Amino acid sequence: MTDAITEKRADRWHRMLGAVRKRRRPLASGLEHLSSRVTVWTGGSAAFATALLIVLVWGLTGPLFHFSDTWQLVINTGTTIVTFLMVFLIQRSQNKDAVALHLKLNEIVAALQGASNRLINVEDLSENEVRLLHQHYGRLAELSRENNSLTESHSIEQAVSRHSSKHRKPIPPAAAPAGTDRRS
Numbered sequence: 109m110t111d112a113i114t115e116k117r118a119d120r121w122h123r124m125l126g127a128v129r130k131r132r133r134p135l136a137s138g139l140e141h142l143s144s145r146v147t148v149w150t151g152g153s154a155a156f157a158t159a160l161l162i163v164l165v166w167g168l169t170g171p172l173f174h175f176s177d178t179w180q181l182v183i184n185t186g187t188t189i190v191t192f193l194m195v196f197l198i199q200r201s202q203n204k205d206a207v208a209l210h211l212k213l214n215e216i217v218a219a220l221q222g223a224s225n226r227l228i229n230v231e232d233l234s235e236n237e238v239r240l241l242h243q244h245y246g247r248l249a250e251l252s253r254e255n256n257s258l259t260e261s262h263s264i265e266q267a268v269s270r271h272s273s274k275h276r277k278p279i280p281p282a283a284a285p286a287g288t289d290r291r292s
Contacts, residue, residue: 147201150194162186206231 149155166183173179214228230241 143197143200147197150197 163183166179170179210229210231217223217227218225227241230238233241
């Protein structure tokens with residue numbers, strides 16, 4: 109039964125992805141493809157070797173052009189244009205990677221038993237809400253430090269509950285009825 113449900117979900121997922129791919133506009137799709145290829149190429153050794161070669165050729169032609177202002181302007185203009193385009197290319201790549209990473213983390217949080225689903229899409233919260241969550245997890249770390257257990261992991265609610273139950277004073281044996289828990 110579960111395999112059939114999983115298969116139906118996978119089929120639905122593939123149909124949704126196919127529909128999204130069909131709705132792409134040709135210009136946007138072409139730019140996405142170009143930027144992906146350029147990103148891969150510029151991250152490789154060939155791009156570095158090409159840039160190094162250009163700088164060496166430019167440097168070696170300096171005496172030929174008497175190190176003129178035009179000669180200097182060529183390299184300045186070239187590097188400015190490349191830098192300008194690379195800023196957008198890098199930002200696009202980082203945005204895509206960040207979204208993919210968030211989706212993977214959301215999947216992990218959603219799948220883990222006992223994990224707080226409040227953290228799914230936490231990146232969509234305001235700065236103040238993120239700071240508040242940071243304070244809550246800071247408190248969780250404090251509780252771990254107080255217990256000398258940096259490796260133990262809990263949700264905030266579990267940590268507070270366990271922390272308070274650990275520090276309740278036990279009832280003296282003479283005052284506790286037989287067969288009862290000695291903690292209050």
